[in-house]
Amino acid sequence: MATTSPLSRAIRDFAVVGGGIAGCTVAYELARRGHSVTLYEQSSIAHAASGRNMGLLLNQVEVEVVKIMRHSLEIYREVEHAARPFNLRQLPQLLLARDAEQMKVARAHAAALREIGVEAQPLDPQQVRSEVPQLSEDIQGGYLLPGAWALDPAPATQAFAEAARVAGAEIRTGARVSAIDRHGVFTDEGRRPAGGVIVASGPWAVDLLPSLPVTAARGWVLLTAALPFALPWIVEEMSWPDQDRLGRASRLPTLADVASGGHDEPAASALALAPLTDGRALIGTSMAPSLREAVEGLDMPQRVAARALEIAPGLRDVSIARAWYGMRPMAPDGMPIVGRLGESGVFVHGGHGSLGMMTAPATARWLVDEILGETRPELKSLSPARFAESASSAPSRLSSGGTAPAP
Ligand SMILES: Cc1cc2nc3c(=O)[nH]c(=O)nc-3n(C[C@H](O)[C@H](O)[C@H](O)COP(=O)(O)OP(=O)(O)OC[C@H]3O[C@@H](n4cnc5c(N)ncnc54)[C@H](O)[C@@H]3O)c2cc1C
Structure with missing residues (x-):
């Protein structure tokens, strides 16, 4: 049942920090409901991970993620024709097993997916x-799954920004927020008051929020030239760990890790091969702990290519046009991590890890519902409060004085 909190009655104008999929979806949700909202992006819309990922909306084995993804899909359809096109398309997804161990994992994933109504057709070699x-x-x-989706990630993110702008939001690019408090944000142009701030x-x-348990995990993608054959499926090798293992794998490196020179070793890598609409394909991907500003992971394009060739030697002569990396917020x-931080008027929409394109449209909608006073049971398990215990047991990481109270 919807309940109205005093906070939601008080806030009419919002500042959103970040012009990736997480920020643009929140700005869209606030603006379409008639709220005054300004989005601040230090660079340009979708210039970071949201414009540099594989754009896949996959059937993940975690039931919760599939449900969120299905909800996001409905929201993508809402903005698909209203703003700018982003090639939302349905494609079958192959869970590929290269050895007996991966076959066991693929079988277990197929069984779990069948339980939530996703068909999984076994295919022999x-x-x-x-x-x-x-x-x-x-x-x-492997197993062939219908109902996976792909989109062009930068245009999809820009579509939300545009839909927000059309609904009245102010989108300010080249505007870095250097600090926040409960009264608004600070930029190079001075204080900008806001009743609510969404980081x-x-x-x-x-x-901006040093108490937030979010780390950076670098991932690489290769872009091919046009393939000389039609790739009928999104191919996903069955060696990508589940969300929980992925999260734990992207802990901060220790001083000893950095001293040994191996802090940027990938915590996970698996072949993902995704056809684009123009005949090219994306080859990914890896995940490695990152110090963000350090030069690191220089051998990753080579590693991603070598892994791809082990599994698909017939791609040997395909030309590679570009390679790039993005930083997952883990x-x-x-x-x-979605919800209010204390009673401060500061909210977080972040930590979307490997799932930002799949989940952010849905989590943004639910977050704005909550900000406006509705209770969304879907957000209970995603609340920042779930890390309160680990925050108190990890002082070195979490006590450095954020502008909002620790969750
Ligand atoms: C290689 C790779 C492949 C991936 N594949 C997929 C996939 O297939 N499907 C999927 O769902 N997800 C995928 N992801 C994950 C997805 O890309 C992320 O979860 C998502 O993009 C995170 O979005 P975000 O808006 O939180 O962060 P970002 O896209 O990083 O956006 C944050 C923005 O905030 C801005 N900013 C930062 N600080 C400030 C400040 N102080 N003031 C103003 N602006 C600021 C930054 O400039 C940036 O533009 C992939 C990620 C990678 C790296």
């Missing part, structure tokens, strides 16, 4: 290779 002969003769087979600045959120359990 011959069936897989008859569609994609470029794959190795050694693969064990949605990806892995940089800790610069929470300790790999799930988004």
Whole structure:
């Protein structure tokens, strides 16, 4: 049942920090409901991970994530024709097993997905290779899932920014927020008052809220030239850990890790092969703890390419046009952090990790529902309060005096 809090009655004007998918979806939600909102982006819209990811909305094995993803899909459809096109398209997803161990994982994932109504059709190695002969003769087979989706991530993020602008939001790019408090934000142009501040600045959120348990995890993508064959599926190797392991794998490196020179070793890597609408394809991806500003991970394009060739030797002669990285904002359990911080009028929409394109439209809608006084049960498990205990047991990371109270 909807309840109205005194806070939600008081706030009419909002500042949103960050012009990635997390910030643009929140700005859209606030503006379309008639609230005054200014979004501050230090660079340009979608210039960070939100414009540099693989754009996949996949059937994850965690039931909760699939449900959030389905809700996000409905919201993408809302803005799809209203703002700018972003090639939202349905594609089958192949859970590919290259050895017996991965086959076990694929089987377990297929069973879990069937329980939530996702069909999973087993394919033997011959069936897989008859569609994609470029794959190795050694693969064990896999499961074909209908109902995965892909989109072009930068235009999708820009579409939310544009839809927010059309609904009345002010979108300010090249505007860095250097500090926040309960009365608004500070930029190079001075204080900008706001009744509510939503921090949605990806892995940089800790610069404004040092108590937030978010780390940066660097991931790489290769872009091919046009493929000389049609790739019928999104191919996903079954070695990507679950959200919880991913979150824990992206802890901060220790001084000893940095001293040994191995802090940027990937915590996870798996082949993901995704066809684009123009015949090219994306090859990914990896995840490595990052110090953000350090030069690191220089061998990752090579590692991603080598892994791809082990699994798909027939891609050997495909030209690679570009490679780039993005920084995932990781929470300790790999799930988004969404909600109010204390009673301060400061809210967080962050920590979307590997799932930002899949989950941010839905979590933004629920967050704004809550800000406006409704209770959203979906956000209970995503609340910043879930880290309160670990915050008190990790003082070195979490006690350095944020502008809002620790969750
Ligand atoms: C290689 C790779 C592949 C991925 N593939 C997928 C995928 O297929 N599907 C999926 O769902 N997710 C995927 N992800 C994850 C997804 O990209 C992220 O979860 C998502 O983009 C995070 O969005 P965000 O808005 O929180 O952060 P960002 O996109 O990083 O945006 C934060 C913005 O805040 C701005 N900012 C920071 N500090 C300030 C400040 N002080 N003042 C003003 N502005 C500020 C930054 O400039 C930036 O633009 C992938 C990520 C990577 C790296």
